[in-house]
Amino acid sequence: MQRSPAGPVPASYDTGRDLAGSVESRGIDCVPDAERHGRARELFPVWAAPNVSYLSFVVGGTLVLMGLSLPETMAVIATGNLFWLLTGFIAVSGPAAGTSGSVISRAMYGVVGNKFVVALTGWLISSLYLALNWSAASTAGIGMTAQLGMAQSAALDVVVVCLIAAVTIVIAIYGHATIVRLYGAVSVFLTLVFLALSAMVLGHADWSYAPAEPLTGTEHLVVLASGLTLVASAPLSYANSPDLARYLPRHTSGRAVTLWTAFGAYLPSVLFTGVGALAATTLDMSDPQAALESVMPPWFVPTFVTAVVVNTMANNGLTAYSSGLSMQSIGVRLPRMFTVLVVGAIGTAMTLFALLVFDFLTAVNTMMELVVVVTGPCMAVYATDIVLRRNRYDGELLHDQSRTSPFWYRAGVNWAGMLATLGGAGAAALCAGSTSWTGPLAAAMGGVNLALPVGVLGAAALYAVLTRVLGTIPEAAGRR
Template identity: 65%
Template sequence: MATNSTPSVRSSNSSPGSSDSHGPERAGQLETRGIDLVPADERGGHPRRLFAVWAAPNVSYLSFVVGATLILMGLTLPQAIGVILAGNLLWICTGALAASGPVAGTSGSVISRAMYGVVGNKVVLVLTGWLIAAAYLALNWSAASVAGIGLAGRMGLPDSRAVDAVVICLIAGGTLLIAIFGYAMIVRLYAALSVLLTVVFVVVTGYVLAGTDWSYAPAEPLRGAALVATLGAGFTIVASAPLSYSNSPDLARYLPRDSSPVAVAGWTALGAYLPSVVFTAVGAFAATGLDMSDPQAALETILPGWFVPVFVIAVVVNTMTNNGMTAYSAGLSIQSVGVRLARIPAVLVIGVLGTAMTLYAILVFDFLTSVNTMLQLVVVVTGPAMAVAVTDLVLRRNRYDGAVLLEARRGGPFWYRGGVHWAGVLALVVGGIAATMWVTTSFWTGPAAKALWGVDAAVLAGMITASAVYWGATRVLGSIPRG
């Protein structure tokens, strides 16, 4: 079991391709540190700076899209607001995980060795740290690209797939620059962008509220089983965002080790929750008076002509802030698996994969369909993974020794049996199966959901099952000593 002792030396098995000497990270300077331990003399700051770090990516155009989707699904405005408030409460889990960052002093992808074992963690990271991260990069880049392609048309550029591809690649390239410069750039840049993006989106909100139909009611109000099923699907879509952010320790690891866990968790969760709730609700308001089947076109009809380019640029910048964090953490995940790459090349690898998926989503598939389908499907993995991580944190009382976790040695405390912590793997698999049984999408409805009027309870089923299995299995195996 990890201890409370403060590591005094850096692990010899720190990030591949990194050196053992790092200066304090500064904005505008390439971050060279990978997953290796952040020493005490290079830490600083207060947990409250995490508010802006998490607010900037969540002052989001995608929130407008999700909010509008709830109305398009047939919910009334009060029902949609209720789903938005409830689904976003899962940011509490993201905040709780962030509290492990200052304690361990390393990335979340290394901390998860405590849950799955040194070898088992590699398999899990390929799924959660690579494929799902790349899928989220593609989802967000798709949102920005739709906006950017529209702006290119306004500027007189031809409507062609070549122009679309160039726009996508430019947005991806700008995002990867943020991830390459790393932590200090993210902290400094996002503090300013959270204010600027909020100003732009508040102006959009004003125009939306002016045209909101406060007496809106669906043409055919949902009742009974149909209503319950739609509420479940809506909750899954909203909850998918916080469940995807298991990387919160990465952005808290530079804080002093003795930072208040409550403050770290609180500022992280609050920074994400507030803008997510506000702007998802605005999307729902917009759908009462606009045809939000094409969100960007609909919003542009109510904005002054001069403001439309400002709005589009804000959409693109917001997406870059969101994906900058994702690419940053995905690069660390690649190192955690043991790939012999320094952090910056690792970021580029995940960026190329995400860009390829974006090109497919925009040039081949329908954007709105891509959003809804993906958000409902990823919770099958992200929900159980989040539940296992939070349960582990509670069972260990947030006592993680980063130096020991980084050793990754055979026979070490996190080697378990054959390098696999079977309690974690079992919990993730069984939780995933439970979620699959309850998920509902356009092409798949789980048998449990079918038996209960098509209700999508994937998030709750997956998380509760995974947490219970992990707790029980660790007790049976004795893999997390009590005390």
């Protein structure tokens, strides 16, 4: 029996194996240089597959329903999705350290402080996303069983949910190499299906569309800010990009890692969110699935539903994979395969509860409107740390959790990172405006939601100042 930093590893495992079709045995432990492989361009399909998405159509339709004109909607879509560059930028730390982002963040928060941050952002919020996505896919799948004439029952609903969850978890268990290989084919399939759907939608679009009552004044600013936050919340929810890049050779171009990651997500997100906006010019996107199915020939509907389910599996596959690593990083001493199973079981239970017992999704959706308040500052602190350290991370030192570790700081906490994140999140909450919460500063400005710029820029600036004041980044870390 071998051991890894996360706990025992069965002797039958080959610790260095990262082959498509084989279960990845490595968890958060460092990937040695001799086992690094691949090229940055492999990241493009990895990030395209989750973002060739039915959700993009929904978000585009929502922006038009909010009252924006078509040019404004397209500008919000193009601008909000630029935050994928931030997702791509933090991915560069993966090849540098050779370990997961949930371990690298010990540099920002300290050995002990990092456990609390990762438990919230890398595990709890990720589990909620699993439940949300599985619920949406299961609803589509359950609807398909009704169209096929199958008798509807709670037992059938459970079967559909468990089947979708099981396939997703298998993808996450097989891990990195399988994801890289599989998602290339998945992204091609999804792109073909959604391009076909886009052609059907564009044939019904009103290119001269204008809102019946154009927005003006403060109300106009409120909707623009809310729309931008809605679009940006997707890239700001993916702090796991280092996990998918950590097997790349150490000296892989940081620019290449950033751009291939960002473009893989940005291009399909912009394209299909834009199509969703055009769909809303003539279709009732308050019920997006029914609206989109109304422009499809009957034979295409099963293909569309299959694509929705496959996209959800691709999205949740990445989430479950990184959540398993996050559980290891906070101290759960189990091999990665078993932590993924634990995450999957919790997410499945949440999904079943949402669909069969209680209107859990309403509460979760309300909370997710404000998720950018937390995830924005966390990603800003991470990106700022990369800049200040010039992406110089020692994976072996990051795994040292003793009191002599350079990342123990004070009582195991890097107060520069903790205070910057809490300060950014607090300021963002004061400036947030949503259907569930309006901060006092947002209320004073007529409801304009400035949580995104205030949280991101505020946390970044505060972290840069506090690291200098507290001396938490050694001067040598910033030298080449």
